[in-house]
Amino acid sequence: MHAAPTPLTILIVDDQNATRVALTAELDRVGHRVLEADSAEWGLELFRRYRPDVVLMDVEMPGHDGYWTAREMRAAEPGGWTPIIFLSQFKQDLDIWKGIESGGDDYLVKPVSPMILHAKLRAMQRLAQMRHRLVTMSEELRAANAQLEELSSVDALTGLMNRRALDARLQQELDLARRENKPLTLVLCDVDHFKRYNDAAGHVAGDACLRRVAQLLKETCRRPADCAGRYGGEEFALILPNTPRSGAMTYARALMRTIELSAIPHPDSPTGPSITLSGGITTCVPDESTSVEGLIMRADEALYNAKSTGRNRFFS
Numbered sequence: 001m002h003a004a005p006t007p008l009t010i011l012i013v014d015d016q017n018a019t020r021v022a023l024t025a026e027l028d029r030v031g032h033r034v035l036e037a038d039s040a041e042w043g044l045e046l047f048r049r050y051r052p053d054v055v056l057m058d059v060e061m062p063g064h065d066g067y068w069t070a071r072e073m074r075a076a077e078p079g080g081w082t083p084i085i086f087l088s089q090f091k092q093d094l095d096i097w098k099g100i101e102s103g104g105d106d107y108l109v110k111p112v113s114p115m116i117l118h119a120k121l122r123a124m125q126r127l128a129q130m131r132h133r134l135v136t137m138s139e140e141l142r143a144a145n146a147q148l149e150e151l152s153s154v155d156a157l158t159g160l161m162n163r164r165a166l167d168a169r170l171q172q173e174l175d176l177a178r179r180e181n182k183p184l185t186l187v188l189c190d191v192d193h194f195k196r197y198n199d200a201a202g203h204v205a206g207d208a209c210l211r212r213v214a215q216l217l218k219e220t221c222r223r224p225a226d227c228a229g230r231y232g233g234e235e236f237a238l239i240l241p242n243t244p245r246s247g248a249m250t251y252a253r254a255l256m257r258t259i260e261l262s263a264i265p266h267p268d269s270p271t272g273p274s275i276t277l278s279g280g281i282t283t284c285v286p287d288e289s290t291s292v293e294g295l296i297m298r299a300d301e302a303l304y305n306a307k308s309t310g311r312n313r314f315f316s
């Protein structure tokens with residue numbers, strides 16, 4: 001042989017002692033680690049236990065034959081692929097066909113020349129490496145995709161759901177509420193006089209203020225199904241499943257109280273020394289005609305009314 005091969009763990013399954021001894025001696029000589037099994041059952045056991053790199057599989061064995069063993073091995077590694085090379089004294093086309101059909105990757109006729117054996121092992125190793133690279137690549141791709149998915153649904157400034165995710169969630173909750181015949185509440189809220197905040201304190205402080213408001217909104221979502229998101233700019237949305245009108249009003253009062261107590265200073269607000277919110281609330285038990293757009297439109301109208309009647313209030 002020329003260059004020393006990368007050491008492999010090779011499982012030989014063959015009922016004939018002489019064959020195993022000869023193969024083992026040859027594989028040993030070039031540095032491979034050899035596992036020997038004299039039956040299908042034991043071969044399968046060693047396969048499961050040691051996960052060899054390659055299997056050399058006799059076809060004719062008492063009890064279960066090599067075809068059966070190969071199929072069992074394939075079934076024992078879902079998503080995986082260990083190269084299996086059949087060894088047989090039968091060299092008819094049909095024998096070879098059956099070997100490959102039962103899950104073998106190659107088929108050698110006994111007695112096998114050492115050089116052919118090493119060449120075939122090398123080919124299998126190359127395929128296994130290629131497959132490994134592909135599997136790694138697809139895992140990396142999946143991770144990158146998951147990261148992208150996450151990025152595309154989170155608002156970068158506040159860490160809340162963004163508009164895209166909110167719309168999707170609202171649609172889900174709408175469908176669920178319709179199926180279960182339960183009330184769904186949507187709250188849109190908007191920071192009062194936030195342009196003045198930016199003008200007086202600067203955009204960096206403005207950003208920090210929005211993060212603080214976002215955090216408070218998140219904290220007011222006490223039930224697991226409630227969710228808060230940034231609808232855009234200084235506007236936020238809250239989706240409150242299974243919440244009737246009365247519950248929504250209670251929620252709004254608690255939210256306004258939380259904002260009031262946290263007393264985030266506003267440097268230039270006609271509504272007072274600290275940040276205030278205006279909100280629009282809509283509650284419905286959805287039917288066939290209810291849509292996400294319709295809900296948003298109604299909450300928006302209520303928000304507009306809260307703004308135009310003096311701000312720092314929630315309307316429904």
Ligand code: GH3
Nearest residue numbers: 190191192193194195196198203206207233234307
């Ligand atoms: P109103 O009480 O009617 O809501 O008045 P307003 O000034 O809050 O409303 P307007 O829509 O006129 O202005 C919203 C401001 O919010 C303008 C914009 O500069 C600011 N804003 C939007 N997004 C961001 C952001 O991400 N960071 C900061 N710092 N400011 C933002």
Ligand code: MG
Nearest residue numbers: 015058060061
């Ligand atoms: Mg045999």
Ligand code: MG
Nearest residue numbers: 190233234235
């Ligand atoms: Mg606004």
Ligand code: MG
Nearest residue numbers: 190233235307
């Ligand atoms: Mg506005």
Ligand code: MG
Nearest residue numbers: 190191192193
């Ligand atoms: Mg505003």
